[in-house]
Structure formats: structure tokens, C-alpha cells
Amino acid sequence: MRSRGRTRTNRLSPARRFRQRPLWAVLALVMGCGVLYGVDRWQSADAAAPKADAPAFQAHATIHELMEHMVDPAADGVWDAVAVISNEAGVEKRQPRTPEEWQAVRAHAMMLLEAMNLLLIEGRRVAAPGAEAHFGEHPPAQIEAMIKENRPAFIGFTEGVRQTTLQALAAIDKQDVQGLVVAGGHLDEACEACHISFWYSIPATLPKAAK
Numbered sequence: 001m002r003s004r005g006r007t008r009t010n011r012l013s014p015a016r017r018f019r020q021r022p023l024w025a026v027l028a029l030v031m032g033c034g035v036l037y038g039v040d041r042w043q044s045a046d047a048a049a050p051k052a053d054a055p056a057f058q059a060h061a062t063i064h065e066l067m068e069h070m071v072d073p074a075a076d077g078v079w080d081a082v083a084v085i086s087n088e089a090g091v092e093k094r095q096p097r098t099p100e101e102w103q104a105v106r107a108h109a110m111m112l113l114e115a116m117n118l119l120l121i122e123g124r125r126v127a128a129p130g131a132e133a134h135f136g137e138h139p140p141a142q143i144e145a146m147i148k149e150n151r152p153a154f155i156g157f158t159e160g161v162r163q164t165t166l167q168a169l170a171a172i173d174k175q176d177v178q179g180l181v182v183a184g185g186h187l188d189e190a191c192e193a194c195h196i197s198f199w200y201s202i203p204a205t206l207p208k209a210a211k
């Protein structure tokens, strides 16, 4: 009798089974809702997913804004980290000394590297509509046309900044101050190479030297 009784407790009497049914029903309902919710989210995520022919990246800032807010401050962070300043107080050799100072110049180099990727996004405007060129600069609309026509050259100039910044990064990681000074010089040339081709109009508009 005892053993039978024990087996009985392992099975559910019809009454207990009935009493437990609402629990299963509720569980099934909750799980079902969960699945439906998941499917729904998956479907809406699918609906929001970019179409195959949509561009993978969206440009928001103009090239002008990227230069002003990212490229120039990042390059300054690399250049200004090392300097020899001589004045009436004597000669100051400025260089990163603490790990934090080396980390700061490294962060600027990193930002500069990644900013070059942003310049490669197609369709980025050069400047806000209506922006005017200063004396000696091509108007933004003309720069846009020039970039369109000479895209490989434009990309090549970003590569110049990338390579010289990688040189700076290698010097930073070796805490090589002299190497950082040298790389900084190359970096400056790399910036100007693009500016001379795509931004400054002066060389093209100078009167031809008399022969």
C-alpha cells in the first residue's frame, strides 16, 4: 500500500491535473507572447534595416566641419605635444613625460587616423550651402566638383595623412620624442598636399612670371 501510494503521488490525479491546468495555460500564454514579441521586434528590426542599395555610411558633417572640429584639433594635439620654446625665461623642451601625457597624444593620433576614414564617405558636402570662400581659396562648390573628378587623388591624400600619423603613433608607442617631431613634420606636409590640390586657389591664380 505504501509503495503504491508513493507511485500515486508521482502521477497527477485528474483533479490535480485540472487544478494545475491554469498554471500551464498562463505559462504557455506568457511564452507565446514572448515569442510573438520577439518575432514582432525581429520583423520591425528587419523593416528598419537598410535596403541593400542604400549607402552603408551617412555623412552628416561637412568637410569644413570635420577639419575644424576633428582633424585640426587632433593634429594640434600631436604637434603641440613636442616643442622647443625659447624665451627670456630660458629654453623649455616640451614633451609628454607621464603615462597620462603619452596617452593624451596617442588619443589625438588615433582620432586623426579615424577622421581620415570619415573623409572617405562619399557624398559629403564640402561646406554648408551658401558658405563663401576666403581670398585664395576655391569656392566649396568647385572643391566638390574637383573631388568628384579626382577622387583617387583625394583618397591618396587621406592616405598620406594616415601613413604619417601611423609614423607618429609608432614614435609615441616607443616614447621617441625625436621620432614624433620628425613624423609631425611629415604630417604637416601631408595635410598641405591635399590643401594645395583641393583648397588653395592662389598658385593657380598667381600672374605668370614674366619671361
Ligand code: HEC
Pocket: 063, 064, 067, 068, 071, 072, 075, 112, 119, 126, 127, 139, 140, 143, 154, 155, 157, 158, 161, 187, 190, 191, 192, 194, 195, 198, 199
Ligand atoms: C584629403 C584632403 C584633405 C586632407 C588630407 C586634409 N585636409 Fe584640411 N581641408 C580640406 C579641404 C577640401 C578643406 C576646405 C574646406 C572648406 O572649403 O571649408 C580643408 C580645410 C581645412 C581647414 C580650414 C577649416 C576652417 O575652419 O576654415 C583646416 C584648419 C584644415 N583643413 C586642417 C587640416 C589639417 C591639420 C590636416 C592634416 C592633419 C588636413 N586639414 C588634411 C581637405 C583636406
